[in-house]
Amino acid sequence: MGRCIERVELRRAGLRFPFPQNFAERLTGAKVVGLSRRAKYILVALDTGMSLLVHLGMTGRFTVLTPKGVSNLGEFYFEAGAGASADGPHDHVVIHLDQGVRLVYSDPRRFGMMDVLATSAAGEHRLLKDIGVEPLGNELSSAYLAAKFKAKAAPMKAALLDQRIIAGLGNIYVCEALFRTRISPKRKAGSVRLAQLEELVRHVRDILNEAILAGGSTLQDFQSTDGTQGSYQQRFHVYDREGEACANCGAAIKRLMQSGRSSFYCSHCQR
Numbered sequence: 001m002g003r004c005i006e007r008v009e010l011r012r013a014g015l016r017f018p019f020p021q022n023f024a025e026r027l028t029g030a031k032v033v034g035l036s037r038r039a040k041y042i043l044v045a046l047d048t049g050m051s052l053l054v055h056l057g058m059t060g061r062f063t064v065l066t067p068k069g070v071s072n073l074g075e076f077y078f079e080a081g082a083g084a085s086a087d088g089p090h091d092h093v094v095i096h097l098d099q100g101v102r103l104v105y106s107d108p109r110r111f112g113m114m115d116v117l118a119t120s121a122a123g124e125h126r127l128l129k130d131i132g133v134e135p136l137g138n139e140l141s142s143a144y145l146a147a148k149f150k151a152k153a154a155p156m157k158a159a160l161l162d163q164r165i166i167a168g169l170g171n172i173y174v175c176e177a178l179f180r181t182r183i184s185p186k187r188k189a190g191s192v193r194l195a196q197l198e199e200l201v202r203h204v205r206d207i208l209n210e211a212i213l214a215g216g217s218t219l220q221d222f223q224s225t226d227g228t229q230g231s232y233q234q235r236f237h238v239y240d241r242e243g244e245a246c247a248n249c250g251a252a253i254k255r256l257m258q259s260g261r262s263s264f265y266c267s268h269c270q271r
């Protein structure tokens with residue numbers, strides 16, 4: 001934050017999509033004035049009224065390279081490991097900041113994307129405009145869900161995974177929230193009463209906050225920027241526990257495929 005972008009080095013024509021026209025030029029000389037997130041998109045606000053939009057795809061990551069003697073890069077900065085460089089075959093974008101600080105974007109599979117947009121019109125960007133409410137934001141409420149689920153014949157599982165309703169609520173968290181609320185993943189979304197939706201919203205928030213405190217869930221090869229692994233997976237009640245005893249009633253946890261994803265649930269507790 002507060003740093004100036006002195007130069008943007010693009011080593012290919014694009015990632016998942018081509019870089020927009022004059023991409024590097026539109027960032028050069030701007031000062032970073034804000035950082036925010038919308039669903040899985042990162043927004044870097046600049047003092048020019050523009051924002052850099054980034055999605056890390058599946059394998060994208062940023063590494064900060066600092067020359068000796070430069071410090072105070074903020075609480076989210078962790079020193080890059082020994083041997084970190086900007087010269088790897090997957091280092092596609094290097095953003096040169098003032099004082100010789102380099103922000104290196106690496107992405108082996110290149111499913112990530114970058115774009116530049118007007119900060120004031122970010123909500124209308126084609127990739128952002130249909131995204132539902134943030135699960136930890138104030139807009140998620142039982143009344144909001146009731147309105148969205150009204151007359152919906154889709155099962156709860158599909159309705160909660162629908163990104164146009166709630167942004168970025170992953171499969172694991174949907175399974176766990178439905179278990180805590182005792183709602184079957186097969187239940188028609190339109191049939192869930194307001195009081196139960198109220199409870200569901202509370203559990204969604206609790207579960208996400210617990211996961212954040214635990215450093216996220218590590219099912220694949222996720223690592224934090226300081227190299228530590230998340231530990232939330234140790235606390236799942238139903239997720240990935242097919243055949244194990246339900247913590248409430250002892251019945252075996254079941255697994256069901258819904259919209260191409262596994263649902264784990266207790267058919268005795270969840271109705």
Ligand SMILES: [Zn+2]
Nearest residue numbers: 246249266269
């Ligand atoms: Zn049970």
